[in-house]
Amino acid sequence: MMYATIQFLNGLSYGLSLFLVAAGLSIIFGVLRVLNFAHGTFYMLGGYIAYEAVSHIGLSDGGFWIAVALSGLVLAVLAAIIERLMLRKLYGRDEVYQLLFTFALVLLFSDVIRGLWGTQVLSISFPPELSGAQDLGLAYYPRYRLFLCLVGIVVAIGVWFVFQRTRWGRIIRAATQDREILGALGINVPLVYLVVFSAGAALAGIGGALAAPALALKPGMDTEIIVECFIVVIIGGLGSLWGAFIGAILIGQLRSIGLYFVPEWEIVLVYLLMIAVLAFRPWGLLGKREGE
Amino acid sequence: MSMKSKLSLLGMTAIALVMATGAHAQEGEPIRIGAAYPLTGPAATNGLLAALGHEMIIDKINAEGGILGRPVESFTRDSKGTPADATSAARDLITLDNADFIVGGFTSGEGLAISEVALQEEVIYIAASPKTIQMSEDNFHKYMFRTAANTNTEGGSAAIIMNDLGVKRICTMLLDYSYGHDLLKGFKAHLEELDPEAEIVTEVWPALNVSDYTPYITEVMNSDCTGVFSGIWGGLFVPFAKQAASFGFFDQKEHFVAAGEPGSQEIIEELGDDMPTGIWANSYEVWYYPDTEAHNKYLEELRQRLDNPYPPSWPITGYMAVQALAAGIEAAGNTDTDAVIDALEGLTYESAIGPQTIRESDHQANRGQYWGQIAESDEYNFKILDPVRYIEADDIMD
Structure with a gap:
C-alpha cells in the first residue's frame, strides 16, 4: 500500500510539473494556431536563468523564489520581443513557416545556452524551506515534490478561472473562435496574441525553474520535454487546458504505475496510449474535432 | 627597411630554413596521429577534456624529441557523440588528414563505429574510453587496441x-x-x-x-x-x-x-x-x-594547463591512448602498420598511472579500476x- 502510494505520488508530481509546460503549449496553439517547437527551449531557459540567479543570490532567504519569479519574467519579456518582432509576421502564412521559425529558435537558443553555461550537467539544490520529507501517514514523501503537485493544481485552477471568469478570459476564448469578428468589435487582437504567447512562455520558464532542483539542467532537456509535451497534447487534445491536465497526469502515472505492473514495458505504455488515441480519437480525449 | 637589411633578413631566413629542413630530413617525416573526440554536443564536457589530454601528451612527446626521432603531427576531429559522426570523423582523419594511426572515441557507439572504419581502412585504432565488450568479442579485429578498461x-x-x-x-x-x-x-x-x-x-x-x-x-x-x-x-x-x-x-x-x-x-x-x-x-x-612520480608529473602538467589545483579525471583517457601508441611505434622501430600491431601485442608500456600491458588475445590493456x-x-x-x-x-x- 505504502509502495503504491509513493508510486502514485511519483507519477502525480511528474505529471503535474509536465502540465505547467504543456498547458502553455496548448493555450498558445489554441489562440495563435502556432505549434511552438520552442516551448521546450523556454522551459530550458527558465531552468538555466534560475540556476544563474541562485548562483548569485543564494538559495536561502527566499532566493530560490526570487529566481523562479525572475525566470518567468525574463521569459515573458523575451517571448514578447519574439512575438512582436518576428512571429507576428508569420500569422496567416503557411504553417510550415511557423514550424521552421520556432524550430530555428530551438537551434539558436540551444547554442546560446551552450555558450553561456557549457555542456556539463548543472543542478540547483532544494530550497531549504522544502527540503526533507513529509509524513503523510501512509508514507514519507519529499516535500519539494508535494509542492510541485500543489503548484500544478493551483496553476490549472488559476488558468481555468482566468479563462472562464474574467473579461480577459472571455476575449481570449473569443480569439480562439473568430479573430476577425473580435477585431471588428474593437478588441486589440494583436495585443491578445502578444499576451497569450508571453504568458505561455512565462509558464514554461517557471516550469523549468521549478523542475531544476528535482531534475537537472543539461543539453537536450529542451527536446526531451517538447516531445513529452507533444505526447501530452496529442493525448489530451491540442488547445484544451483540461486535456493537457489529464494528458500530463496520465503520462506520469503510466510511467510510475506501469513500472509496478509491467516493468520493462513502462516506456512503451505511453506510446501505446498515444497510438490508441491517434487511431480512435485523433482530436484527443478532450479536444474538439476540426470544423466542429 | 633598406634594401640591404631586407637582403640580409632574407639571407638569414634562408639559412634558418636550410637548417630547419636539414634537421627535418634527419628526423624524417612527421608521424601523423588522428584523434576523434566529441567536441560539441552533450558529450563534449568529457570529450573536450579527453582531447586536452591528447594534446598534452602530443606536446610532451614533441618537446622530448618526438617518436623515433620524428615529430608528431596531430589532427583532431569532432565525433559529436554519435556513431554516424564518429564514422565520418575517423574516415576524414584517415583519408583527408592522412593520419597513420587513429585514437579516441568516447561512447560505446562511437568506439564500435571508429573500430569499423579502422578495419576497412586497415589503420590501427586505439580506443581511449569506449568500454563495451562487444569491441573485444564479436566485433574484434587486429587493428583495434584498447587502453580503456572494458565493461x-x-x-x-x-x-x-x-x-x-x-x-x-x-x-x-x-x-x-x-x-x-x-x-x-x-x-x-x-x-x-x-x-x-x-x-x-x-x-x-x-x-x-x-x-x-x-x-x-x-x-x-x-x-x-x-x-x-x-x-x-x-x-x-x-x-x-x-x-x-x-x-x-x-x-x-x-x-x-x-x-x-x-x-x-x-x-x-x-x-x-x-x-x-x-x-x-x-x-x-x-x-x-597514487602518489607516484609518473602520476605527479602528469598532474603537474594538467594543473598548469587548466590553472586548477584539483584537476578533472577525463584527460587521462586521451593521454594514455597516445602513450600506448607511442610506445608501440618505438618498439616496432618504424610506422609500418603490421610491425606496430606486432609490437603492441603483449607490450608493457609506461603510462601516467603506472605500467600497463596490452594482451595479445584481444588487444585489451590491463587497465584496472x-x-x-x-x-x-x-x-x-x-x-x-x-x-x-x-x-x-x-x-x-x-
Whole structure:
C-alpha cells in the first residue's frame, strides 16, 4: 500500500510539473494556431536563468523564489520581443513557416545556452524551506515534490478561472473562435496574441525553474520535454487546458504505475496510449474535432 | 627597411630554413596521429577534456624529441557523440588528414563505429574510453587496441567491491542500452565466481534519456535488497543522486556501488554536499592517488594547463591512448602498420598511472579500476574518495 502510494505520488508530481509546460503549449496553439517547437527551449531557459540567479543570490532567504519569479519574467519579456518582432509576421502564412521559425529558435537558443553555461550537467539544490520529507501517514514523501503537485493544481485552477471568469478570459476564448469578428468589435487582437504567447512562455520558464532542483539542467532537456509535451497534447487534445491536465497526469502515472505492473514495458505504455488515441480519437480525449 | 637589411633578413631566413629542413630530413617525416573526440554536443564536457589530454601528451612527446626521432603531427576531429559522426570523423582523419594511426572515441557507439572504419581502412585504432565488450568479442579485429578498461573489468571490479561489503541480496539500476547490459554481464559473471549465494533480486532499467528516476528509486526501495549496483554514468548521476537522497534512499540501502565514474572530481564537485557520503564510486583517475612520480608529473602538467589545483579525471583517457601508441611505434622501430600491431601485442608500456600491458588475445590493456568510498573531507570543500582502491584488471578482463 505504502509502495503504491509513493508510486502514485511519483507519477502525480511528474505529471503535474509536465502540465505547467504543456498547458502553455496548448493555450498558445489554441489562440495563435502556432505549434511552438520552442516551448521546450523556454522551459530550458527558465531552468538555466534560475540556476544563474541562485548562483548569485543564494538559495536561502527566499532566493530560490526570487529566481523562479525572475525566470518567468525574463521569459515573458523575451517571448514578447519574439512575438512582436518576428512571429507576428508569420500569422496567416503557411504553417510550415511557423514550424521552421520556432524550430530555428530551438537551434539558436540551444547554442546560446551552450555558450553561456557549457555542456556539463548543472543542478540547483532544494530550497531549504522544502527540503526533507513529509509524513503523510501512509508514507514519507519529499516535500519539494508535494509542492510541485500543489503548484500544478493551483496553476490549472488559476488558468481555468482566468479563462472562464474574467473579461480577459472571455476575449481570449473569443480569439480562439473568430479573430476577425473580435477585431471588428474593437478588441486589440494583436495585443491578445502578444499576451497569450508571453504568458505561455512565462509558464514554461517557471516550469523549468521549478523542475531544476528535482531534475537537472543539461543539453537536450529542451527536446526531451517538447516531445513529452507533444505526447501530452496529442493525448489530451491540442488547445484544451483540461486535456493537457489529464494528458500530463496520465503520462506520469503510466510511467510510475506501469513500472509496478509491467516493468520493462513502462516506456512503451505511453506510446501505446498515444497510438490508441491517434487511431480512435485523433482530436484527443478532450479536444474538439476540426470544423466542429 | 633598406634594401640591404631586407637582403640580409632574407639571407638569414634562408639559412634558418636550410637548417630547419636539414634537421627535418634527419628526423624524417612527421608521424601523423588522428584523434576523434566529441567536441560539441552533450558529450563534449568529457570529450573536450579527453582531447586536452591528447594534446598534452602530443606536446610532451614533441618537446622530448618526438617518436623515433620524428615529430608528431596531430589532427583532431569532432565525433559529436554519435556513431554516424564518429564514422565520418575517423574516415576524414584517415583519408583527408592522412593520419597513420587513429585514437579516441568516447561512447560505446562511437568506439564500435571508429573500430569499423579502422578495419576497412586497415589503420590501427586505439580506443581511449569506449568500454563495451562487444569491441573485444564479436566485433574484434587486429587493428583495434584498447587502453580503456572494458565493461567486464568495470562490472567485475564492482562485483569485487560488492562481495567485500558482504552483500547477499542485490538490486541493479543500469541504463537500458548496450553499456548497461554489458556491465551487468561482467558484474554477474564475476559475482557468481566470488559468491554463488549472492543474488540479484531486483533489476530496474531506466532509459538513457530519462530525467526523473523516482519511479525506479521507489521500486528499488520497495525491494528487500541491501546493496545496489548502479551504472548511471557521469553527469547523469547528478539528478539521480539528488532525487534518491530526497527519498532517504542512501539511508535505507546500506551499500551502494556506483559504476560509470560518478567518483570523478568533476561529479563530486558538481554535486557538492549532495554527493552521498558512504557510497562506493569509481573514477578514471584520482588526483590524490597514487602518489607516484609518473602520476605527479602528469598532474603537474594538467594543473598548469587548466590553472586548477584539483584537476578533472577525463584527460587521462586521451593521454594514455597516445602513450600506448607511442610506445608501440618505438618498439616496432618504424610506422609500418603490421610491425606496430606486432609490437603492441603483449607490450608493457609506461603510462601516467603506472605500467600497463596490452594482451595479445584481444588487444585489451590491463587497465584496472579506481574505486573509493565517498567521505567528508577536513581539508577540501568537496568530498573525497577515502579509502581509494585500485582493482587490478588481470583476472577480470573476461
